[in-house]
Amino acid sequence: MATQRIYEVMFIVDTSVTDDDITRLNENLQQIIKDQGGSITKVENMGRRQLAYPIGRKTDGFYVLFEVEGTGREIAELERRMRVNDQVLRYITVRVDEDRQRAEKFKAKRARKATRRASRGSTASSSRREAKETSSASEE
Amino acid sequence: MSRDYDDRDSIFEVEEEIERGGRGGGGGGRGGPGGRRMHRRKICRFCIEKVDLIDFKDVKLLQSYIPERGKILPRRISGACATHQRMLSEAIKRARNIALLPYATD
8 A cells, every 4th residue: 555645735716606616616626536545634715815916817716725645646636637627726735744744753852852851850959959858957 | 125125124123122121131232343233143933932834824924024025034134043944935935836925026
């Protein structure tokens, strides 16, 4: 089995089409992913947004975000479909699993460091306390 | 060209000045001998906030790193460390591709 990867696919749909068309297109694309053996972990409609620059004379678009888990085959098919489809103004696919893993690693490292520092700090203070106790004992 | 950065620079400068004031450090950091600016160490904001990932969808954050012209704010002004500046520029470039951010404005 090929390795499973996580992708974020964001695309812009033409706003001149109706909302029904957008939902239908969404479902179609999700079906394509499933057919190719991928799974969708998140779908987020980011809504209508002003484009930062015109794309094909369009100044606004409907943003949709998919989070896909799969081998990469479904991404190839999805991108091919989106390229052909005129309703999709633009798409971007970002592989996120590696970056997330790295972020996790940093986080774990920081946590480890923090615990080490905390334990060292507590032992130091406790040993100091012990020293104080012994000194007070000797005074008595 | 340097003009877009200059006013951005001044914003950051003001923030730092306030911080210095809070810490009660010595005043008058601006303008060392011979009119040259004093070097002041800028600290990476992302390192302080412990950001491990800069998302290209976070337009609000990215927007604060592109001055009017639409260029990426250089490290010498933003003070970001190499790692975070790389993440930042990557994210900005992705956001530009999907029309969340402009390539250029004038």
